[in-house]
Amino acid sequence: MIPTAGAVGRVAGLVVVVTVLQVAGLSSLRVFGATPDLVPLVVGALALFAGSVPSALTGFSIGLLIDLLLGQSVGASALVLTLVGYAAGRYRDVRDPAHGLVPIPYAAAVTAGYWVGLAAVSFLLDRPSISPFVLREMLVTVLLNAALALPVFALVRRVLRPSLREDPLERQRRRRGPRETGPLGLRGLEV
């Protein structure tokens, strides 16, 4: 991602909108006993489209905002989302995933990582009990986020597009060779 003022503004706007939307809107929504979580989805989308540093910074910002807004342990969500965003971004840097459906496993993995990280940090800080109920909720949230991945990633991509150095999904489209045209017998032949 090209770090212009516009790009930073767009990402900052995204951070605030997503945090408010999650805290004020989606958190009280129960689907199959769990809540869809936009936060790891957006961090994952940034990791896929912008790379490890922007996603780590975004994860830190969203995490800090959530911690401050909800009055919870300041730094806990920030730490987890930083690490998750960085790891997801590094995966993108190294593996260069470009398939059109890659947002789905990406979203699932980032959400699972976020939940596991939060559970670990909470366990270290507050020592809560990890119950089967929590595991079930985590699983449902991962599935819900996987279901929401394509539209959310598309939205984030649309927001980031003007600042992206390269779009992995666009690159994948370019990889497919141009269609051969011409008489049937000459297709694929060097003439």
Added chain:
Amino acid sequence: MGERAAIRRRRATLAVLVVASLGLLTVFFGDSAPSGLTAVQRGVQVVLSPIESGASRALKPFRDVVGWAGAVVTAKGENERLADEVTSLRGQLARIQTTGREVEELRALASLPRRAGYPDGVRTVTSRVIGRSPTVWYSKVQIDRGSKDGVALDQPVITGAGLLGKVTQVTGGSAVVTLITDDSSSVSATVMPGGSGGVVKPEVGRPNDLLLDFIDRGDRIRRGSMVVTAGTTSSRLESLFPRGIPIGRVRRVDSDEVELYQRVHIEPFADLRKSDMVQVLTSPPEADTAEVSIR
């Protein structure tokens, strides 16, 4: 060279963010922490709470729609679970009600001998009705006691409410009882307390009604009077039905000027279609004789 710098920058960014997070956590959980961070938290909450409030209000319809859809799915599953539960509870209720009715009937049967006028010295066999005709016009029921239990032909059968009929067929373990509504039945009876005597027969075409015939026109029969078995005193024929078993209550009296006798309509005490527990009077009362009974 440039790539190495990028890697260093990247790692440095990560390290800074992690250290910042850990630092915030340390400060938050430190002894002197609350003042600064709490103020920041409050500030952020003050700034963002109006936005949150607006967003929450704006998203309410969406939440409601999703909540409604979720509720429909949940309600569907819950509906199935409740339907199963209702089925199970209905079965339990049926069993309890059946048992309750049997208990009531047995209690009534047990209390019957204590009624005034009930014949003394009668031995009984309590039995359960195990078969009956499904139609309204049936007049026979099958019981689960037979000759092995001391049940014999022509023995009277009663319920807790009153007279039911007499035994007309017996096997080792069961018996058939012909009800007093059968058209072959006739029972000598007395209207209490006046003592007017007559014969109780089924009313033609109304299987649940009884008719007390041969009551003199001069006798005054009141509606609601109780009708009991008469027994009678003739020594030529022994009564099948001992004296004093309740039969029914006078429903109405037809008094035709042309007829010699009054026709008294009786509503039987015994629920002839629903009785489940009955008693067979297996031995006649002491020193009681009869003149008319059942054919």
